[in-house]
Amino acid sequence: MALPMAEYSAPDGVNKSFVPIPDDPRYLTTEGRTTGPSDHVLNAGQIDRDKPSEPKRVQGGTQMTYLGQLRTQLTGLQDDINEFLTERMELAKNKKKKADADEKRIQEEINQLLDGGDAEEEAD
Amino acid sequence: MVNLNTVAPKNNRDYYIALGLEGSANKLGVGVVKHPLLPKHANSDLSYDCEAEMLSNIRDTYVTPPGEGFLPRDTARHHRNWCVRLIKQAIAEAGLQDPALDIDVICFTRGPGMGAPLHSVVVAARTCSLLWDVPLVGVNHCIGHIEMGREITKAQNPVVLYVSGGNTQVIAYSEKRYRIFGETLDIAIGNCLDRFARTLKIPNEPSPGYNIEQLARSAPHKDALVELPYTVKGMDLSMSGILASIDSLAKDLFKGNKKNKILFDRQTGEQKVTVEDLCYSLQENLFAMLVEITERAMAHVNSNQVLIVGGVGCNVRLQEMMAQMCKDRANGQVHATDNRFCIDNGVMIAQAGLLEYRMGGIVKDFSETIVTQKFRTDEVYAAWRD
Numbered sequence: 001m002a003l004p005m006a007e008y009s010a011p012d013g014v015n016k017s018f019v020p021i022p023d024d025p026r027y028l029t030t031e032g033r034t035t036g037p038s039d040h041v042l043n044a045g046q047i048d049r050d051k052p053s054e055p056k057r058v059q060g061g062t063q064m065t066y067l068g069q070l071r072t073q074l075t076g077l078q079d080d081i082n083e084f085l086t087e088r089m090e091l092a093k094n095k096k097k098k099a100d101a102d103e104k105r106i107q108e109e110i111n112q113l114l115d116g117g118d119a120e121e122e123a124d
Numbered sequence: 125m126v127n128l129n130t131v132a133p134k135n136n137r138d139y140y141i142a143l144g145l146e147g148s149a150n151k152l153g154v155g156v157v158k159h160p161l162l163p164k165h166a167n168s169d170l171s172y173d174c175e176a177e178m179l180s181n182i183r184d185t186y187v188t189p190p191g192e193g194f195l196p197r198d199t200a201r202h203h204r205n206w207c208v209r210l211i212k213q214a215i216a217e218a219g220l221q222d223p224a225l226d227i228d229v230i231c232f233t234r235g236p237g238m239g240a241p242l243h244s245v246v247v248a249a250r251t252c253s254l255l256w257d258v259p260l261v262g263v264n265h266c267i268g269h270i271e272m273g274r275e276i277t278k279a280q281n282p283v284v285l286y287v288s289g290g291n292t293q294v295i296a297y298s299e300k301r302y303r304i305f306g307e308t309l310d311i312a313i314g315n316c317l318d319r320f321a322r323t324l325k326i327p328n329e330p331s332p333g334y335n336i337e338q339l340a341r342s343a344p345h346k347d348a349l350v351e352l353p354y355t356v357k358g359m360d361l362s363m364s365g366i367l368a369s370i371d372s373l374a375k376d377l378f379k380g381n382k383k384n385k386i387l388f389d390r391q392t393g394e395q396k397v398t399v400e401d402l403c404y405s406l407q408e409n410l411f412a413m414l415v416e417i418t419e420r421a422m423a424h425v426n427s428n429q430v431l432i433v434g435g436v437g438c439n440v441r442l443q444e445m446m447a448q449m450c451k452d453r454a455n456g457q458v459h460a461t462d463n464r465f466c467i468d469n470g471v472m473i474a475q476a477g478l479l480e481y482r483m484g485g486i487v488k489d490f491s492e493t494i495v496t497q498k499f500r501t502d503e504v505y506a507a508w509r510d
Binding site for chain 1: 186189191192197201202204206
């Protein structure tokens with residue numbers, strides 16, 4: 001059975017491929033680590049009755065059907081993608097924070113210089 | 125006159141079958157509708173009388189704890205995890221043996237609504253379309269409500285009052301489009317009721333609006349309405365001021381703020397208003413505004429029929445007030461449906477989508493299936509109407 005896969009590429013040159021590892025427990029469940037209910041509703045007392053169904057298994061056996069297997073692999077793949085994108089967002093957020101702080105510092109320096117200039121002019 | 129039989133049913137059958145998928149808010153609905161192929165529909169204006177048969181109408185609601193609204197991410201998750209189960213159930217209940225052979229068209233809500241839940245459902249619709257090789261039709265949610273209401277009530281050309289959690293509009297048909305005569309300038313009526321229910325921390329099951337209606341019924345001081353800012357501006361209305369006002373009253377009531385003269389007697393400090401009274405006054409105020417603009421729209425288009433659609437349309441008090449207004453007009457009639465068809469559901473999407481399909485309107489490319497949060501009722505060309 002061919003494995004599902006995903007490709008990511010961005011204008012800044014970052015490329016990444018996502019492929020499930022067949023026997024890794026991460027790719028053998030339909031309950032993803034990043035696809036559960038949000039913390040906000042759980043903290044408000046929500047009981048999760050919207051869990052995904054279990055993967056379908058071959059009748060009388062423990063082996064998953066083709067579609068059941070595909071669902072578990074896609075769940076793991078979705079987790080990988082979500083974690084990767086969250087990391088990218090954090091990096092972008094930190095970069096922006098740094099850029100904003102640099103801009104603020106430069107602006108303050110310029111303002112200080114201008115204020116100093118005004119003071120000298122007044123002294124003249 | 126229009127020809128509703130422009131496209132023939134699949135496999136030379138004498139009927140059409142449509143599967144409808146709805147998920148623009150917290151309700152996930154899947155329905156199957158059947159239309160017989162009748163010669164009378166070949167050259168007529170009978171889109172309100174398709175002799176539709178509802179083969180199945182399954183719904184599952186994402187319910188949050190009291191005091192909480194529904195967030196897009198969690199609502200989308202609910203729809204994603206229930207969609208396949210509901211589709212299977214709807215197909216089984218409708219008695220369809222092979223969806224690929226039996227279904228003429230798959231209809232899905234394209235908008236308006238919450239982006240993430242809409243997206244969950246359209247992915248299921250696209251998958252079914254590819255799996256069974258069945259064409260797709262994207263449906264405007266508001267048009268779905270209108271066409272379902274027309275089919276159920278047989279109202280030929282009514283002024284439509286569309287009242288739900290996300291929409292408040294007074295609509296009338298003219299020249300191939302459903303024209304918006306009046307609408308909310310800020311929040312929708314259902315949103316106003318839901319948010320007040322959150323302030324009161326009353327349960328969201330079966331729905332916050334229904335629970336407010338029940339509380340309002342048992343109000344002990346119906347003769348003394350609490351004054352709220354009644355805001356009608358021409359054909360439009362505003363409800364955010366009313367919500368802020370009633371919210372502040374409820375908070376004062378819970379805190380026991382005796383300085384509030386509306387709630388407590390000036391001399392004795394005795395409580396004059398209960399939570400039930402607040403619910404009653406809120407409903408009376410909001411519904412009176414709706415009745416006023418609906419009556420004005422009826423006068424504009426010289427109509428004597430009103431069709432109430434949308435989740436808030438189930439409210440019996442709103443129906444009573446509208447009926448009273450219509451009674452005062454010559455031969456006026458109010459048409460409304462029960463909660464199977466009023467509250468968001470899959471069959472309404474199937475009904476409106478099937479009308480469009482019968483006129484030859486199908487999705488030709490998946491790029492046309494991109495869902496949209498903003499999709500106004502008057503953007504839709506109603507090819508099935510004369």
